[in-house]
Amino acid sequence: MTKRSTRRMTTAVCAALLASLFAVVRAHDAPARVLGQTGDQSMDGMMHGAEGGNGADLGPALFAAADGNTDGGVTRAEFKATLDKWFTDADKGTSGAVSDADLLGALQLPQPRLPLDSHLKAMLAALPDRPAAKPARPHKVLVLNKCAGFIHTPIPLVAKMIEAFGDRTKAWSTTVTFDPADINEQNLKQYDALVLNSTTGAFLDDPNDPAVTAARKAALISFVRGGKGLVGLHGTGDSYHMNGAAPATAAGGRGGGGNARGAVPTLTTQSLLQGDKNGDHRLGKGEMSALADAWFDTLDPENTGSVRQEQFVTRLKSVMTAVPPTASGSTASAAPAGAGRGEGGRPAQQGRDTQVGTWPDYNRMIGGFFKFHFADQPIVVKIDDPKSPLTAMYKGQPFDFRGEIYTFGMDTWSRENLHVLTSIDYSKMSDADKAKENFPRSDHDYGMSWIKRDGNGRVFYLAFGNEEKTFFIKPINEQLLAGIQYALGDLKADDNPSVKPGTR
Numbered sequence: 001m002t003k004r005s006t007r008r009m010t011t012a013v014c015a016a017l018l019a020s021l022f023a024v025v026r027a028h029d030a031p032a033r034v035l036g037q038t039g040d041q042s043m044d045g046m047m048h049g050a051e052g053g054n055g056a057d058l059g060p061a062l063f064a065a066a067d068g069n070t071d072g073g074v075t076r077a078e079f080k081a082t083l084d085k086w087f088t089d090a091d092k093g094t095s096g097a098v099s100d101a102d103l104l105g106a107l108q109l110p111q112p113r114l115p116l117d118s119h120l121k122a123m124l125a126a127l128p129d130r131p132a133a134k135p136a137r138p139h140k141v142l143v144l145n146k147c148a149g150f151i152h153t154p155i156p157l158v159a160k161m162i163e164a165f166g167d168r169t170k171a172w173s174t175t176v177t178f179d180p181a182d183i184n185e186q187n188l189k190q191y192d193a194l195v196l197n198s199t200t201g202a203f204l205d206d207p208n209d210p211a212v213t214a215a216r217k218a219a220l221i222s223f224v225r226g227g228k229g230l231v232g233l234h235g236t237g238d239s240y241h242m243n244g245a246a247p248a249t250a251a252g253g254r255g256g257g258g259n260a261r262g263a264v265p266t267l268t269t270q271s272l273l274q275g276d277k278n279g280d281h282r283l284g285k286g287e288m289s290a291l292a293d294a295w296f297d298t299l300d301p302e303n304t305g306s307v308r309q310e311q312f313v314t315r316l317k318s319v320m321t322a323v324p325p326t327a328s329g330s331t332a333s334a335a336p337a338g339a340g341r342g343e344g345g346r347p348a349q350q351g352r353d354t355q356v357g358t359w360p361d362y363n364r365m366i367g368g369f370f371k372f373h374f375a376d377q378p379i380v381v382k383i384d385d386p387k388s389p390l391t392a393m394y395k396g397q398p399f400d401f402r403g404e405i406y407t408f409g410m411d412t413w414s415r416e417n418l419h420v421l422t423s424i425d426y427s428k429m430s431d432a433d434k435a436k437e438n439f440p441r442s443d444h445d446y447g448m449s450w451i452k453r454d455g456n457g458r459v460f461y462l463a464f465g466n467e468e469k470t471f472f473i474k475p476i477n478e479q480l481l482a483g484i485q486y487a488l489g490d491l492k493a494d495d496n497p498s499v500k501p502g503t504r
Contacts, residue, residue, distance in 0.1 A: 058266050058320070059313030060112035060153060070113050073306040076296045083292040087285055097282040103268040111147060111178060115157035116310045119468045123161050126474040131171045132389060132482035133491040139172035139192040141484065146180045149201030152235050154468045158197050158480075161471060165481050172488065180204045181212075185219045192228055193487040194220070196366075198235030198465055202358070221361050225455025229487025230365065233480070234465030237406055238370035240359040270320050295319050353409045353439035365454045367447075367461050368413030372437050374405040380428040381448055384420045388493050390451065390460070390486060391421050393478040398425060404466035405448075410441050415498040418450040421479075449479065451486055451495045458487050458495065 066074040066082040090098040090106035098106075115123075143162055145155050163174040172192070183204055188194070196203075204220065206212040224230045275283050275291035283291075299307045299315045307315075355371050357363035379401055386396035405424065426434070426444040434440065448463045460483035464470050471477055485491040 057151070057153065058109075059316045060116075060309065061109040061151075062267065062316065063309050063312045064110045064112045064114075067114075067309070072114060073308055074299075074312060075306050076293070076300070079296050079299070080289065080292040083288055084285075087283070087288045091285075097280070097284045099282050100268050100272050103271060103283070107267060111145065111151055112153065112156055113178075114309055115154075115160055115468070116313065117308065118310060119154075119157050119471075120160060122472040123157055123468075123477075124164065126472050126477055127161065127165060127168070128474065128478045128481055131165075131169045131490075132392075132478070132485050135169075135171045135485075135488075135490050138170075139488050139490075140190055141166065141172045141174050141193050141195060141488070142182065142188070142191040143174060143176045143195045143197050144180070144183065144199060144203070145176065145178045145197045146203045147198070147200045147235070148203045148205065149238065150235060151200070152198040152466060154465060154471060155198050157468055157471055158233060158465065161477065162195060162481075162484065171485065171490070180206075180216060183216045183220055185215075185222065188219055188223045188228075191223075192489075193231060193484060194223060194228070195231040195484065196233065196236040196239075198233050200235045200238045201240075203239055217359065217362070221365070224365060224457035224459065227456035229457060229484075229489065230454075230459045231480075231484055231487050232366045232459070232461040234406070234463060236366060237368065237408070237461065237463065239366075240362050241355050241357050241369035241412075244354040244356040266320060349438045351439055352411065355409050355412065357412065363412065364417065365459060367418050367450055367452065367459070368408040370406050371409040371412070371439070372407045373466075374407070374433065374436060376402060377405045377433065377436075378402045379405055380425040381422050382425040384423055384498065385494070388421055389491055390449070390479060390482045390493055393475040393482070394422075399475075401464070403464065403470060405446075406463050407437060407441070407446050409439065410443075413447060415445070415447075416501040417497060418447065418452050419493075419495045420447045420498045421449040421451065423447045449483070451483070451493060452497070453495050458489065460484070460487050 062082075063074060066078045068078065086103065086107055087098060090102040092102070092106075141162065143159050145159055147155070159174075159176045163176065166172040166174045175191075180203060183194075204213060204216040206216075220230075271288070271291060272281065272283060274294075275287045277287055277290075278284075296307075298319050299312055301315075353371050355369065357369055363369055380398050381401050382398045383391050383394050383396055385391055386394075424446040426446065450461055452459050462476075462480055462483060464476055464480075482491055486493055486495075
């Protein structure tokens, strides 16, 4: 199937879902005051299935590796071929058996390409009804999903949302890519805006060719400053920075080598634990084949011959059940000592943080870079500019939200560089929650969304987006899509810095 026909099929599916769900859209709208709570226990269950725990992030990544034709289903043959290739890559000495270190070194899992069906359905139910502004002309939007660090699971869902909204309203047409090579001067000429979809780390870098890296970076900066639009979502703020005290981390981002969190060690450990039948602490080719069959039997209990991603992700958690013993023979795990006493359980430290940018033009263009995040943190979001069309959906009212909340350091984020739309109401956080963060900003000013001009171009950033459930909330979707229209130039808004430079 061609890419074009796949897109037509996706559009048709989205349209059909929209038609069937239109009557219940308002039933799924979040309350105006508490935007991070759905009141739907099954929704929370979906989120815990996509984030955290054995097999959680592994599921979408392993499914993407096996679903090479991206048809949304994995067959026994595809699954066995994937594990067989992993074994072959690990068995460099062709000895016929591999160790956990061999497996660990050979496993490369791709980024997930498709959202779960239930996530797509819930997002479509919360899709805005209309654009925030009438499109001045037909537009083209390029969505880049490439991560060089931590991989956020909502990336495929957000890409589908941008595509579905553009198709529905005719506000833009969408091209989705995972290839940073598409960020080049010639290719970008056809687009009006670029969406960096939770890109992390040094997402444009080619580690083998500095000249290619430099050309990609120059193309992005020139694209924006030449009059086009840039949209950054959540993890995009976790790009091109490093700890000044540890230059080895210059690639930036928290996740390192690009595999889904926990996926590599989980899969290698479980393969040896469950597949090593002769107790030699190695896995033979026959053992790997038998393991693949046993796992697929669990993934496909109905014996249909193909497993959808939702089933795959849910059932893989039950496959990843064996727990390795500790040195004493116990399987118990201990909670981190001193939890809640600052990052890593240490007493919270004061003063300036040590994060520095590794690409100054980009760091300033996007508005800053990640320093710390509160995990599953309740906050109150205040509306800094209630008159802006990019906050109209909030009706001037602060709202509660719970999720992963980014913070930016004193030397990277400033209202003198940005027009802040929303931010954290720090006064509403408890002292215990505040103490979780090392090197807090002395002004306690933490933006959640902003816009700015850079040269002749327009930039919008939204810090929400760590979890799929974020995009089941209609007002947040409305703000993201209004931000794209601002970046395209269709939605006019005051984008002067919130604070006049040099007056703070």
